[in-house]
Amino acid sequence: MRIVVIGSGVIGASIAYHLARAGAGVALVDRSGPAAMPSASWASAGGLRSQGRHAPEHAITKAAALRWTTLADELEADLEVSLGGHLHIAETAEEAAAVEARLAGDRAAGIAVARLEGAALRAAAPCLTPKAVLGAFSAGDGQAHPGRTAIAFAQAAARHGATCHFGQAARLRLVGDRATGVVLQDGGELDGDRVVLAAGAWSVAMLADLGLDLPLRWRGLQMLLSDVATPLLAPTVTAVGRNLSLKQSPSGQMMVGGRWFARPLGDRPAVEPIDAHVARQWSSAVAVVPAMARLKLAQVWAGVEAQTLDSLPLIGPAGPAGLYLATGFSNHGFQIAPEIGRLAAADMLERPQPVLEAFRVGRAMAGSDRAATFKAESCLL
Ligand SMILES: Cc1cc2nc3c(=O)[nH]c(=O)nc-3n(C[C@H](O)[C@H](O)[C@H](O)COP(=O)(O)OP(=O)(O)OC[C@H]3O[C@@H](n4cnc5c(N)ncnc54)[C@H](O)[C@@H]3O)c2cc1C
Known part of the structure; x- marks a missing residue:
């Protein structure tokens, strides 16, 4: 399977690494590069916190805590894990x-x-x-360095055969109602049986352009x-x-x-x-x-x-066939990034992962009547 991942923050880079490690043909695209200003993975505090999380994240955060104990060795990089x-x-x-x-x-x-x-x-x-x-x-x-982690995931993805296309904004290429890859800023195109949208804050406008109205x-x-x-x-x-x-x-x-x-x-x-x-x-x-x-x-x-409205991420198929979302990590995506990458890769390459069901795009969000006003509210309040 050929998969294009849009966004090389810690989430997209982790997904790209796990996909490439499992043998998929992966292209990782970023408008800047892994953890570039002002992305979340650049700005992040790097806290690794498993306590006090939402219930649907419990299994993931526990598995992620174990991954962090050996992640630097796995990625062959100093992630400043403490x-x-x-x-x-x-x-x-x-x-x-x-x-x-x-x-x-x-x-x-x-x-x-x-x-x-x-x-x-x-x-x-x-x-x-x-x-x-x-x-x-x-x-x-504890804590780790978000920028180093995003870069290490991208480099490890490349060691497993992923191609990296940095400094290029991508947009989804649609044929009929199917996502078939991406068009790059320079006019180049990358084919994909699937396209993963892991573009963090930029996902909001990209999804709106596709006509998808999500509480994000x-x-x-x-x-x-x-x-x-x-x-x-x-x-x-x-x-x-x-x-x-x-x-x-x-x-x-x-x-x-x-x-x-x-x-x-x-x-x-x-x-x-x-x-x-x-x-x-x-x-x-x-x-x-x-x-x-x-x-x-x-x-x-x-x-x-x-x-997102319920502060849980959006993970899974959405909109046109072939599109897979991984966005909306709502201020606590860094700790779980290693496991999100593993689970999203298995979700696409093997079978739907039950632990991701709580994060599917069609879920009813708590207080969903508020969805319309949520998007318009000032974040300064
Ligand atoms: C200030 C701050 C502190 C935080 N502290 C913590 C913490 O202590 N612990 C914790 O667990 N989490 C924390 N978080 C949350 C965590 O950092 C994020 O959940 C995580 O970094 C999200 O990663 P991401 O890959 O989804 O998004 P991003 O890191 O924002 O990556 C998105 C990427 O997509 C790229 N992109 C956008 N549009 C396009 C396009 N059209 N084509 C190609 N590429 C594109 C961007 O350039 C960017 O690199 C914090 C977040 C912030 C902002």
């Missing part, structure tokens, strides 16, 4: 109830997560605010990086009561994310950071790790990603 655990904290009694609920849900799903309080919580992260009263700790979680929109998210600190924090950290994801990267810099929206620049995926959000984002990190007050803000960036 598995120092993930800690989700509560700072009040009400928030503690939310952590207890997460612990119960994750344990029922077989996610290895420990309940930490008192001295055990301090030992896991001594720099945490004294206000932290309870934590859910998943020791197998794109948005911008911004990230901060401090100057270099002494070793402060081993686990990655999130907090019940805050828009915050916090980690110390291998360089020693503190990386601050969370759902902080960036300003869209027009209709097509392009964004810039919002200064007022930068200030609040930074304060939120300092509140959780007070020692960060001594650090300086060194870098701010913003990237784009596709978000």
Whole structure:
């Protein structure tokens, strides 16, 4: 089977690698290259978090956590994988109830997560605010470098025979109601029995051009990086009561994310950071790790990603025969990317994968009455 994959972010590159490894003829196309600005895989915080996920993702996130322990060897690349655990904290009694609920849900799903309080919580992260009263700790979680990972998947795909066409935007080639390949920016064409659309934020306009009305929109998210600190924090950290994801990267810099929206620049995926959000984002990190007050803000960036109404990705056949979607990873696609690639490849080459059923395009989305307004809503709210 010949398959063209549009988009060499971490999702498209992972799918291309798994397809090529299984013997398919693969062409991987990207308008820029793997993890180029402002794609999600370029901007991503690189957090590997298996706790606190949506139920349909439990089996996938568990398998992905195992893959991350050996992925660098498998792809023959340094992915800067660091598995120092993930800690989700509560700072009040009400928030503690939310952590207890997460612990119960994750344990029922077989996610290895420990309940930490008192001295055990301090030992896991001594720099945490004294206000932290309870934590859910998943020791197998951590972080990796999204850009390196997307590049490594693409290079490994090429070693298995995939051809890479970078610096070329592609559009779907339709013959009747069938996708038969893509047309490249320079007029060249690539044939495919299947075309995978893994174009992240850009998928939104591409699907609209095909007349597919899906509850999918794109948005911008911004990230901060401090100057270099002494070793402060081993686990990655999130907090019940805050828009915050916090980690110390291998360089020693503190990386601050969370759902902080960036300003869209027009209709097509392009964004810039919002200064007022930068200030609040930074304060939120300092509140959780007070020692960060001594650090300086060194870098701010913003990237784009596709978000679905129910925050679960869209994976599977859609629209014209031959088209296969893998988009809408809604701010948590990096950790599961290795397994999404494996499952999507098996879905196309072997048989439909039951674990992907919850992500099919025709599913009823929670609150689907809201689908129309969802797309029009401002992501700044
Ligand atoms: C700021 C931020 C922080 C995040 N933090 C985390 C985290 O900590 N943990 C986690 O698990 N997830 C995180 N995520 C989510 C995760 O990064 C994304 O889910 C994932 O990177 C999505 O990858 P993708 O391949 O679908 O999209 P992208 O990486 O956006 O890739 C899409 C690719 O398609 C290409 N393309 C577009 N149009 C065309 C075309 N016409 N022809 C050819 N190529 C095209 C683009 O150039 C791009 O390379 C974060 C996301 C953001 C934005």
